[in-house]
Amino acid sequence: MKLINYISRRYIVYAILILLIAIPVFYFSLQYLMLKSLDESMNHQKVWIEKQLRTTIPDNFISFENSIIVRPSSNPKIFDSIYNKPVFIPDDNETVMHRILLSNTFVNGKPYEIRIQKSMIEDEDLLNSILILQFILVAALLIGLMIINFQLSKKLWKPFNDIVNKLNLYRVDNDDSYRFMPTHIEEFNNLGNSIKDLTKRNQRLYKTQKEFTENASHELQTPIAVMQSKLELLMQTNPISKDQAELIEEIAIAGNKMQRLNRTLLLLTKIENNQFPATEKIGIQTIIQKLLDQYEEPAQQKELQWNLSLDHEIEITANPILIDILIGNILSNAIRHSENGQTLSVKTEQRNLIISNPAKKELNHEELFQRFKKQSENTHSIGLGLEMSKKICDLYQYEIQYHFTNQQHMFSIHFH
Amino acid sequence: MKILVIEDEAALSKSIITYLKQENYLCEVATNFNTAIEKVDSYDYDCILLDISLPDGNGLNILKALKENNKTDGVIIISAKDSIDDKITGLQLGADDYIPKPFHLSELSARIAAVIRRRRFNGGNVLVFHEITIDTLAKTVTVHNQFVDLTRKEYDLLLYFTINKNRVLSKTAIAEHLSGENAEVYDNYDFIYAHIKNLKKKLSAAQCNDYLKSQYGMGYKFEY
Numbered sequence: 001m002k003l004i005n006y007i008s009r010r011y012i013v014y015a016i017l018i019l020l021i022a023i024p025v026f027y028f029s030l031q032y033l034m035l036k037s038l039d040e041s042m043n044h045q046k047v048w049i050e051k052q053l054r055t056t057i058p059d060n061f062i063s064f065e066n067s068i069i070v071r072p073s074s075n076p077k078i079f080d081s082i083y084n085k086p087v088f089i090p091d092d093n094e095t096v097m098h099r100i101l102l103s104n105t106f107v108n109g110k111p112y113e114i115r116i117q118k119s120m121i122e123d124e125d126l127l128n129s130i131l132i133l134q135f136i137l138v139a140a141l142l143i144g145l146m147i148i149n150f151q152l153s154k155k156l157w158k159p160f161n162d163i164v165n166k167l168n169l170y171r172v173d174n175d176d177s178y179r180f181m182p183t184h185i186e187e188f189n190n191l192g193n194s195i196k197d198l199t200k201r202n203q204r205l206y207k208t209q210k211e212f213t214e215n216a217s218h219e220l221q222t223p224i225a226v227m228q229s230k231l232e233l234l235m236q237t238n239p240i241s242k243d244q245a246e247l248i249e250e251i252a253i254a255g256n257k258m259q260r261l262n263r264t265l266l267l268l269t270k271i272e273n274n275q276f277p278a279t280e281k282i283g284i285q286t287i288i289q290k291l292l293d294q295y296e297e298p299a300q301q302k303e304l305q306w307n308l309s310l311d312h313e314i315e316i317t318a319n320p321i322l323i324d325i326l327i328g329n330i331l332s333n334a335i336r337h338s339e340n341g342q343t344l345s346v347k348t349e350q351r352n353l354i355i356s357n358p359a360k361k362e363l364n365h366e367e368l369f370q371r372f373k374k375q376s377e378n379t380h381s382i383g384l385g386l387e388m389s390k391k392i393c394d395l396y397q398y399e400i401q402y403h404f405t406n407q408q409h410m411f412s413i414h415f416h
Numbered sequence: 417m418k419i420l421v422i423e424d425e426a427a428l429s430k431s432i433i434t435y436l437k438q439e440n441y442l443c444e445v446a447t448n449f450n451t452a453i454e455k456v457d458s459y460d461y462d463c464i465l466l467d468i469s470l471p472d473g474n475g476l477n478i479l480k481a482l483k484e485n486n487k488t489d490g491v492i493i494i495s496a497k498d499s500i501d502d503k504i505t506g507l508q509l510g511a512d513d514y515i516p517k518p519f520h521l522s523e524l525s526a527r528i529a530a531v532i533r534r535r536r537f538n539g540g541n542v543l544v545f546h547e548i549t550i551d552t553l554a555k556t557v558t559v560h561n562q563f564v565d566l567t568r569k570e571y572d573l574l575l576y577f578t579i580n581k582n583r584v585l586s587k588t589a590i591a592e593h594l595s596g597e598n599a600e601v602y603d604n605y606d607f608i609y610a611h612i613k614n615l616k617k618k619l620s621a622a623q624c625n626d627y628l629k630s631q632y633g634m635g636y637k638f639e640y
Contacts, residue, residue: 221496222425225518229431232521235584235634236438245632249586252634256588259518260600276500297569298601301610321500332601 449473577638
């Protein structure tokens, strides 16, 4: 939920709550006040009438619209009574709620009843008008506040959104330092500065780490070379027993693996450092044909069949060495992980290259392209091939995907 | 035949020299740029093994100096950098070959032999090992003066064994020699058995002695 919605929702709930309480309270207190003033004015009238009745004859007492009636009373009451009662007004031909005051008085020793009635319709109308007005006012206030809030927040959050957008594009291997939208909001300024520091620190760390990998791989080359050469000389010594030969063989295998690992790590670092800047126009078919020729022997050894459909020419601009590695890794994986006599397929369609080979079980999608996450139990494999392919794809913004369908591993590369 | 090893890593140059001496090469070592330049100026070598990254200079400058003085020494660049640029620049500057570190001594020896062969124009392209004669120019093999029809791989294998005769060659070295960078495509190095078996079959069919011996699991040796 957006922060503005989160806050606004609470504002609205609070406003509605207050309104729900305030409107009846307001309504009833206003009504009470009006009745009170009505009653008071009627009492004043009553006092005035009683005074008047001392000088005039009660039977002659006539008031406007019969709002005051004075007539002889049969059962005089001691107390005044005030109540509401609907009264039919013949002129308007409607029944209207009236406030009625009944009082008794004695004129010349005779009991009289004074009845004062006042229409409450004006008061009701006034009350309603006031209420409507109040309602409109509150609504206008609320809507206005909302609009201001939303407009303001749109403007206020701009620097924040700018930070978020730039962070989304953040790559630790990108050396550019950040330039955020200037803002007067202190919090956002602080955030921006913190992020600048953080990314700078990250970049520095990443660089150190990368340099370490690079240097380590570089420095390892020579001792590995020395070790391998000594081992080769050791092989030539005479006599060598069977046990010694086995030991030497195992060391040689480990040494070879170490060498391949190191070479591949170096290559990975170089790809990450973008040290293959030279690009040229390459036809994917040409590359595949060349690779198939290269891999002819291992494929023949396993009696693999090829199902090729390379009619669709894909042309890209990239570094030929990297494209060789990218496609070569996937092709050689397909060859390595196939069983004798199986059929591998290589297909080009639109901007996609699809290489698939029969397989028994699906590979783990998440770990597939990660460093040293080997999916095969083959000890010969070093677990860097697919990561390298992924890195190359990242470099050129190609999409590499893995699917498992119809008992087939399917790797597809989309060339942009 | 004289070979100059320009390499600052003493342990490695010692290995190279030990291996090459047994092939009757005369070896000299230069451990830094200045010594290397002096030696290259004063003597002629059949082949120079040149490490590019020297403590006091870039090996590529030695190559430039050689070409400026119109020297025709064969040059093989050995580099720890394994960088394509170095390879291309080196070959453009006139190096004969490029071999990235780490390498198999047997592979180095085969490359040196190839460079020297190419540099000697008269008869240098024929290799004789007892009854086996290999013409490296025509890429043909005769046993007792009879042509033996070998595949490309079998021919490569025989040449490799002949150059490194009386040496144990590890399976990895053989596999890498045969398949180059493709060695990784194979699940294992069993594929070299097939080639070796076929080669042995063809040679023995031509009345050739069986020189090719397996050394336990470690590798193979071409010996007499």
